[in-house]
Amino acid sequence: MGNVLDSISKDNTRFTIFENNQVLTADQLNDLFNYLDVQTRTTRTRAIGVGIICGLEIGVLENKRLVLSKGTAITTDGDLLSLDFDQEFDQYEVFEDLNAKYPYFQLDTNQRIPLFELRNSQLVGAVPGLELASLENTTGTTFKDYVGILYLEDYDNDPDLCTGTDCDNKGITAVKDIKVLLVHINNVRTLLQSMPAMNKDYFKLEDIYIPRVKVSIAIDTFNELNASFNNVLSIKDDIKAKLIKAYQTCQTIIEDQFDNGDPTTGWSTLLDQHFTSGSSTSSQYVYDFARDISYAYNEMRESLFSDDMLCCPDVDLFPKHILLGLVRDASVKNPIVPFDIRNSTLIDISPIASTNFSTLLQPKLSLLRNIRFNPGTFIKRFNKRHIDLEYRHHFYESPILNINDEVNEFTRFCFMRLHSMITNFKVPTVVEVQNLVRGLKITPSYYEDAALGERSIPFYYRVNPNLPINLYWNFNANNRKKENQLLSYHSNTYSEVNQATLNPLNFNILKYNFFRIEGHIGFIRADVEAALNKVILENNLPINIQAVQVEKKLETIPPRPWFFPHLYMYEKSLKSTFIDRLDHADLVNDNLRAKDQSIPVTEFKTAKQNVLDNARDIGDPQFNFMSYRSAITNVMSATTNVKAQTSKYAFSNTAIPHDFILNADILRKTDVISGIYQETVIKKKTGLMLGNFMKDNPGLEHNGGVMRGGTFIIVYTADDQRVVADFMLPYASIDKDVIPNPPVYMPPIPLPTGPPIIPRFPIEDIFEIKPHYVKNFEDKIVPYVKEIDFDTKLTNRFNPKIAEIESKFDLKLAITNTKVDGISPQIAGFDQRLKDNSQLFNSVLTKDLRNVAVPNIGTVFGAKNLTNEVENFARNRKILEEMPLDAPGRDVIEKTVIESANDLTEKLNDQAVLGDQANSMVVKSILADVHSGTSLVQNLDLKGQANTIAERANTINRGFKFNR
Incomplete structure (x- = not known):
């Protein structure tokens, strides 16, 4: 008997309407039956699906018996094959298919495929067969190398017209027996032709892969940087070829979308134009465009992959058989009830079963899984049923049951998106960006792990009213009429009201993990940095920026x-x-x-x-x-x-x-x-060269923006300081040495605005004038002792000091003599030298300073006797020196000093005195005393007079020539 759905004609799509007292013929009854049968089968195959609905898994037990779980399947001819109970087989027989002669069991040479029918010896009236356990030894194979087949043996049995009792024609019997067969994996090739060619369009196409842009760390010119992008753009020919093949593959689905027919010719021309523009600073955006095309194309290809869906399945796929898959290891919890699959009836098991075995017949327990199958190692891919995919007919649903993805509509949308992207690609020039109100703009978006339609629309797609890029960018937005709410650089051209679209940074941005930065290429680096920092600070954005130079020219890198x-x-x-x-x-x-x-x-x-x-x-x-x-x-x-x-x-x-x-x-x-x-x-500047920066910061990539928490890299050239490219790091690269407002260390002490600061001691005590006669006496005592006539008072001051020195020296000498007793002659010689030195000291100082007659210092200069004036001034000066600063009556003494100093200087300021060269040294000393004495004056009212007298003393002093 042939396939029912193959022979659909007007004869079985119409039937006779019965009337009262009508004589029914066989044709009228058969027409009604055929009509109903065709409708039932068509409903199954086209409205429900074909293949195994559930169960029907085959396995082998440890005792070498085979088991088949209960389940249901539908053939492509609409036959419903169902087993209500698990089956166990212990015998087999070679199956020759002499009745139905099913085409799938026949080879091209009219030879039959070796098949084995499984049987259960416990069935009533079962024909004895061979022990199943002997099949492996007989054939030299194992059960796991076999594929199970559920076969509906469908044929018409026409008995002889005359039988032993009469010759009445009792009609033809339609036989439909369900059989379980085994076929070796080496002989299953013909049967595999019955496997639906699922996703054939998907597997005809290949993904587009875009190479990475690899910039050498030795880069030193913009041409080298530009070449890094242009080298990748050789992918153009591959893109063009795959787009053409994609259209040809999906032409039946999408051809109605294009009024002018095949669009790939125009696409190829436009792609040639777009990729040629990669010779300038727009090359990075051409690379971005190529990546966008690859994402859009790959998403389109994925739309062609359906989940076991068949629309109007071919009747000849598997009209009378179902492939059950490879035999797997199995085990059973309880004995399996014998079941006659020919008439779906249970066999009387009372003679061979225990009394508790009948509980398995309860309906509530019949739903329990009695057989457990081991998936084995042949599972190469995951499937919701976790069963063999290669040798088993799964359930191929009708499209009405598989509407999770609007497959065809999404495929059409993907092609229209490609068409819009290729048509609208245009990188704005610097002049065009300057003419736009937007200028530099930061737009929230998603990173590349999100679908292309989920991301913001890049600024290199112009807004074309005849083919809006925003209309064909996001499938869900298109369906929900939200295309005017998509974020993009040009959002103000299609959204004039929605502030969340026009100014997205003013609204919630936590859901976005990427920020597109556009409108900066071709502008001066300093201006770009200032504009970016302004936007980042004003909107509190979680991104960093860094500027690096292409060339390795130290002198053109601006200081930070x-x-x-x-x-x-x-x-x-x-x-x-x-x-x-x-x-x-x-x-x-x-x-x-x-x-x-x-x-x-x-x-x-x-x-x-x-x-x-x-x-x-x-x-x-x-x-x-x-x-x-x-x-x-x-x-x-x-x-x-x-x-x-x-x-x-x-x-x-x-x-x-x-x-x-x-x-x-x-x-x-x-x-x-x-x-x-x-x-x-220099080291910091060297690190701001692109090649060196890459060595210190791995992971540099161009992406038209920056990830949340990442670093946006602005690349500029040395000659004109213009931005020519951008990259990103997925992490924060922060120069911790850059501090715009550094702390002030040790600020200078402000100058006083009030009275002068009074030091902790009087400033006059910091220094004092050295009297020349004292200095000369200290420096050259011997030459001057003959020239200076010490008075008795001065001699008395020296004698006690000298006596004290002699006493201390004699004491030390006595101690030394005691310690050196008994020491070597060298020490004794040293002792003798000490004694000699002692005698020398006594003879020189004592004799020269005590016994030599020293004349008194005179106070007659140039025939003028100034003894009274000198003594008067010295007496007053001595009193003032010993008087505390806060002593009562000090101002009176200061005035007396000034008067005596004035009297003395007037007497010394005489030509006769100035001409006395013999006493010039004494006069200079007296003048020095006058200068020192007047400096002791603290009274502010008397300071002026003291300074005048001191200046007069200096003038007199300069009139002498120092005579040694």
Whole structure:
């Protein structure tokens, strides 16, 4: 009997309407039956599906018996094959298919495929067969190498017209027996032709793979960078070929979408134009466009993959058989009830079963899974049924039951998206971006792990009213009429009301993990950085930016606000200390100047101010080390000149401030610090070259934006400082040495705005004038003892001191003599030298200072006797020296000193005195005492008079020629 659905004609699509008292014929009854049969079969195959609905798994037990689980299947001819109970087989027989002669069991040479029919010896009336356990030994095979077949033996049995009893024609019997067969895997090739060619369109096509852009770390020119992108764009020919094949494969589905027929010719022309534009700064966007095409194409290909769906399955696929898959290991929980699959009836098992066995017949237990199958190792892919995919007919659903994906509509949409992308691709020029109100823009989006339609629309797709890119970008948005709510650079051209689309950064952005950054290529680096920082700060965006240079030219890399604390702290401390010493010296100089107008204070102040003007931070762009060195040299020269004029002053309460300046090694230390700083800056700048930056920051990729928490890399050229490309890092690359507003270390002390700062001791006590006769006596005592006539009072002052020295020396000598007793002659010789030295000391000092007659110092100069004036001034000066500063009546004594000093200087300011060269040394000493005495005056009202007298003493002093 042939396939029912193969023979559908007007004879079995119509039937007779019966009437009362009508004589029914066989044709009328058969027409009605055939009509109903065809409708039933068609409903199964086209409205429900074909293949195994459930169960029907075959396996082998440890005792070498085969089992088949209950289940249901539908053939492509609409036959419903169903087993209500699990089956167990212990015998087999060679199956020859002599009745139905099913075409799938016949080879091209009219030979039959070797098949084995499985039987159960417990069935009533069963024909004895061979023991199933012997099949493996007989054939030299194993059960696991066999595939099970559920076969509906369908044929018409026409008995003889005459039988033993009569010759009445009783009609033809339609036989439909369900049989379980085995076929070896080597002989299953013909039967595999019955497997539906699922997803044939999907497997005809291949994915598009876009190579990565690999930039060499040795890159040094923009042409090399541009070549890195252009080398990848050779994928153009592969894209064109696969798009053409995709259209040809899906033409029956999509041809109605294109009014002008095959669009691939126009696509190829446009792709040639688009990929040619990769010779300029737009090459990175051409690369992005190629990636977009690959994503759109691959999504289209995936839409062709259906989940076991067949629309109007071919009747000849498997009209009378179902492939059950390979035999697998199995086990049973309870004995299996014998079941006659020919008439779907249970066999009486009371003679062979226990009393408890009948409980298996209860309906509620018949639904339990009695057989457990081991999947084995042949499972290569996951399936919802976890059963063999290669040798088993699964259930191939009708499209009405498989509507999770609107497959055909999505496929059409994908082709229209490709058409819109290729047609609308255009990279805006710098002039066009400048003319747009948007300029540089940051748009929230999703990373590449999201589908293309879920991401924001890139700015290199122009908005074409005749073929809107936003209409064909997202399938769900298209269905829900939300195409005007898609985020993009050009969103204001199609969405004039929705603020969430126009200004997405003002709304929730937590769901977005990527930010597109567009409208910056071709602009000046500094402007781009400023604009990006402004947008990032104003909108609190979780991204970082970094600018790197293509070329390895150190001089064109702009400095950053780098701050190195270890260098700044040391350098600040060094300069602050030096400036403090300059201030100290400046204070001393001012007071020296008040007493001696010859001190070059103005030169020092000018040099000091020059130091302050050039003492900038080493990181300050205006810091010039050579100017700073010159300023330091000048201030040291000025300090030397000042010090040369202070040799006559003794600094009693402090060290000489000028020596601190002259001995400072600030130049050498500043030079070292500056060198370290410059080397550090050079290293930082070197790291901002693209190749070097890649070595220090792996994972650099171009993606038209940056991930949340990542770093956006702006790439610019050295010659014109214009941005030519961008990359991203998926992590934050932050230069911790860049501090726009660094902390201020050791700020300078502000100058006082009120009265001058009073030091902790009187400034006059810092230094004092050395009387020349005292200095000469200390420096050259022997030459002057003959020239100076000590008076009795002075001699009495020396005798006790000398006696004290002799006493201490004699004591030490006695101790030494005691210790050296019994020591070697060398020590004894040393003792003798000590004694000789002692005698020498006594003979020189005692004899020369005590016994030599020293004439008294006279006070007659140029025939003028000034003894009274000198003694009067010395007496008043001595009283003032010993009087505390806050003593009552001090102002009276100060006035007396001024009067006596004035009287003395007027008497000394005489030509006769000035011409007395023999006594010039004594006069100079007296003048020095006058200068020192007037400096003791503290009363502000008397200061002017004291200074006048001191100036007069200096004038008289300069009138003498020093005579040694």
